[in-house]
Amino acid sequence: MPEELELLDYWRILRHRLWIIIVMVVCGVSVAIGYGQFMQKPAYEANAKLVIRHSVDDSSALASEIDAIEANLKMIDTYKEFIRTPVVMDKVAEEHPELGLRPGEIAGRIKVNAGLNSQLLTIVAQDASYSRAAQIANAVSEVFLAESKRVFRISNVDLLYEANPVPADQPAPVGMQLKMLVVIAFIVSSMLGTGVCVLLAYLDRSIRSERDVQRVLQLPTLIELPLFMEGNKRMGGRKANMLHRRRTGESRDVPLEK
16 A cells, blocks of 8 residues: 555545445435434423522622622522532422422433523523423422522522413424434544545555555656456457557557467
8 A cells, every 4th residue: 555645546545435435424314314303302491590689688798789790690600500409409309299300300401501791590491391391490490599598598599580381382392403413414424434435545455556656666667568358359458459559669560469
């Protein structure tokens, strides 16, 4: 196999083994379509939003309104960690048995988001049913409000709005869409097929062209002799004889024996 490959050589390798790339792309896209249509379960998200304000007790301990807001922004990170603790999750599972979920399952289905420099805290719940996702978000919000007052002994968090379990319009499912799955499968399978072609070319130790000879031996090629087959009596054989005579300087009238 040549020790150094140029861009033209890579193109020749890919063209020679183009069928590998095509097969892998077709297989990858087919798997993505099958997974997206038959195996991927739709998931829905519902969210409840909380607002963190500075209370009267807090304002007496802070020098200014700006300091109070900065303190509340720092508390958001604490609240985000506190919501996912067993203190809250165990209470949610205990007080809301209708969810039919264990504390660990509830924690795995919620996310807590907060905007940059924002005093709003969003509890996002995901489930195969939008109605149950809304119930999870509302239950976590309710328990968090009660437990935060008990643990932190402050009441600076209020419910801004809760999730609606029965919306007027059915929300669209979230997650990876079929088109995105197909695009990702196409890109990944193409890259994988290209890598396989290059790997096979490196593992192939045979010399197939004049360029391979020049790179391996680091010597110029003086002449190229065609390969004559016993049954090569058609036009291809005559063309090979003519090509051979031109390169060796023989006259057309001189017969070339096999």
